[in-house]
Amino acid sequence: KEKVEITKEQQALMKIITDAYNRHQIPQDVAKKLLQDQYSAEENFLLLTEMATSQVQVLVEFTKNIPGFLSLDREDQIALLKGSAVEAMFLRSAQVFSRKMPSGHTEVLEERIRKSGISEEFITPMFNFYKSIGELHMVQEEQALLTTVTILTPDRPYVKDQQAVERLQETMLDVLRKLCVLQHPQEPQYFARLLGRLTELRTLSHYHTEMLVSWRMNDHKFTPLLCEIWDV
Numbered sequence: 161k162e163k164v165e166i167t168k169e170q171q172a173l174m175k176i177i178t179d180a181y182n183r184h185q186i187p188q189d190v191a192k193k194l195l196q197d198q199y200s201a202e203e204n205f206l207l208l209t210e211m212a213t214s215q216v217q218v219l220v221e222f223t224k225n226i227p228g229f230l231s232l233d234r235e236d237q238i239a240l241l242k243g244s245a246v247e248a249m250f251l252r253s254a255q256v257f258s259r260k261m262p263s264g265h266t267e268v269l270e271e272r273i274r275k276s277g278i279s280e281e282f283i284t285p286m287f288n289f290y291k292s293i294g295e296l297h298m299v300q301e302e303q304a305l306l307t308t309v310t311i312l313t314p315d316r317p318y319v320k321d322q323q324a325v326e327r328l329q330e331t332m333l334d335v336l337r338k339l340c341v342l343q344h345p346q347e348p349q350y351f352a353r354l355l356g357r358l359t360e361l362r363t364l365s366h367y368h369t370e371m372l373v374s375w376r377m378n379d380h381k382f383t384p385l386l387c388e389i390w391d392v
């Protein structure tokens with residue numbers, strides 16, 4: 161049985177990434193807002209565009225703390241941000257949904273989201289993903305590293321130096337793999353399950369444009385930043 165050990169450097173890397181991840185949280189807690197009141201489809205759509213816009217800004221700040229990210233080609237940095245923003249938003253939403261809440265709150269939150277204006281056909285795949293993330297009971301280091309691995313996906317559109325991104329991603333994957341073995345000793349397949357969620361995440365993210373334009377209301381307005389990031 162090989163002894164898995166996280167090196168000093170990997171420990172330091174994990175701390176930088178996790179601190180940055182926790183620092184760059186979404187300003188106001190959208191779950192609390194949704195639990196407080198029931199909003200119209202229009203208000204929910206506006207809330208979503210505000211949340212998604214601020215989340216992109218938060219993502220840019222977060223990536224500045226990923227060791228090596230700023231050394232990548234500038235245009236590749238943009239391509240990675242553009243290519244991962246939607247997935248990072250759904251991953252963030254899944255982590256918010258999976259947070260431990262007082263009994264009954266998750267059910268209310270789920271109901272509010274079901275009724276928010278999203279088209280029926282996307283609700284099941286979205287909640288299936290949220291629940292599959294919840295079942296993993298990730299610690300915050302795993303959440304931070306999983307988001308980092310998602311950002312450092314080499315085969316995003318327009319990435320020129322894929323090798324450079326691959327080297328960074330492999331560094332993060334090695335730490336995440338060791339962390340999974342140490343955090344979930346009874347589940348040797350945990351790391352593989354975790355990476356499997358990234359495939360589910362990519363599939364869900366393919367629907368994001370459809371999910372937005374089919375929001376049950378007329379005249380969908382987007383911020384300029386969202387027009388850049390979302391294919392709308």
Ligand SMILES: Cc1ccccc1NC(=O)[C@H](C1CCCCC1)n1c(-c2ccc(Cl)cc2)nc2cc(F)c(F)cc21
Pocket residue numbers: 186190191194204205207208211212215249250252253254256257258269272273276278368371372
């Ligand atoms: C949580 C977050 C952080 C950062 C950025 C975005 C968001 N996400 C949101 O603000 C929207 C709200 C928005 C208001 C209507 C209900 C869903 N949201 C979505 C979602 C649904 C559909 C699409 Cl197309 C995208 C996202 N899934 C959620 C799960 C949650 F547990 C939650 F609390 C909010 C969630």
